[in-house]
Amino acid sequence: MKSIIQLLHFGYHQAMSCIFPVAIFGTLALSSAIGLPFIYRYDAILLILVAVQYLMYRSGLETIDEIKVICVFHVIGLLLEIYKVRMGSWAYPEPGLTKLLGVPLYSGFMYASVASFMCQIWRRLKMDMNGWPGLAAAGLLGGAIYLNFFTHHFIPDFRWWLTALVLIVFWRTWIIYRVRNTTYRMPLTLAFFIVGFFIWLAENIATFFNAWRYPNQYQAWHLVSFSKISSWFLLVIISVIIVAQLKHVKAGRETKNLI
Template identity: 40%
Template sequence: MGLILGLAWAGLPPVARDVLTFGLKEAWACLYGGLMLALLVATYLFFPADAPLARYDFLFLGALGIQAALLVFKLETLDEAKVIFCFHAVGTAMELFKTAAGSWVYPEAAIFRLGSVPLFSGFMYAAVGSYIARAWRLFDLRFHRYPPRWATVTLAVAIYVNFFTHHYTVDLRLGLFAASAAAFGRTTVFFTAHRTHRLPLILGLVLVALFIWFAENIGTFTGAWLYPNQHGTWRPVGVAKLGSWYLLMIISFVLVSLVHRPGQVTAAGPGCCRPGS
């Protein structure tokens, strides 16, 4: 069987090998998020209404089990787990504020919760961090013209603060979009599927934000959380939410970069993808 698969692989054109390898690596990088999404859908479809354990509490325990399994089977490093814990803390803090402000609600009961926020919700942010950390390793990400750390950290902090302050003062979102373009507009990310390819980093962040937006639509469809316009009758999450996810992606990317130091390349072509000094 191995010989047959090897011959079949050798007979594929390079483009097909790239597409297949990219898809497999993406699926593997999405392991945490994919399992969390599967839990949301499965509990929506099959969780007994009279179960002694609340659905949200089952999701929380399931998320803990997934995180533990990733560490036990060495699918995630301890340093990555520490960053992902930061995602959980940062996400939960935002959830506490946003639910209090009425941005969205968690309509079901739970024992494992802080105020109105069930603790499984923080793992949804952790899933994003896990994806970025795993994809960074699997695709061997390298960068050309990556901005200095002080600039990326300052931008990430400003974005996070604005998620809170825009409820009380001017929303700086447009300025933050412009700042992200200034910081990352010249940055190219090199990633290796079967061969090495390049992509503008901003485009990569937008594509991941789009993927998360699709996942969020599935999450709200299962009733795991709801926006004000989704009560009674479910409606798709507004496209404007993509902007929020794009900004959150920058925070996520910067957090992961504190563990996976951005490796620089010395030229702007895949054939010249050599580590810089």
């Protein structure tokens, strides 16, 4: 009975942490099924998602620090989207007033939703990490991963070498999380893969509702390539590195204030 209660509490916090991602996919689905008069679909999606973020902040579901992290991820994601669209990796075919260099501004929220989930679940499950490799190793690896998303169009793709480095750098790192009064732990690399897999599932939903399209989906929708899981695996690593480092900095400031 205790294990069932623990699972229900864990599921509840997971669900509450997914409010913003669910809002994104719900908006994509409804805007795809329902015609919106007097406004382009991409513009309506942006307005709705901004409103959702505002309501989450006003209701206390997100803190001001979490909003700041989401804004950082929005910019990081938008820059990557602009580059990828320019290189022809995918496209946003519908018109919109809030498009920048062919990319709707709402697209950054899809990356920010990953940050929203991580910030929420970190706070709700009182997460911590053992064996964190430190800012130098984690930061350099995260930077190399992000850079590879840009450079693989011109030079060889190093994602599998970077994946091997991830396993080496984080092999001693464990996530510590708490459900009620019980503490659990999980290898960080396993968490990377699990979150990356679920983002890949979400990506299939997003492309089905025309959030964007890959070249092989222009005529008809097809399942997103399984190879994309590795891309999301690496993107999740960047997200965790940024969130973990910001949490570490914030914890250090709070300790100084106590002293």
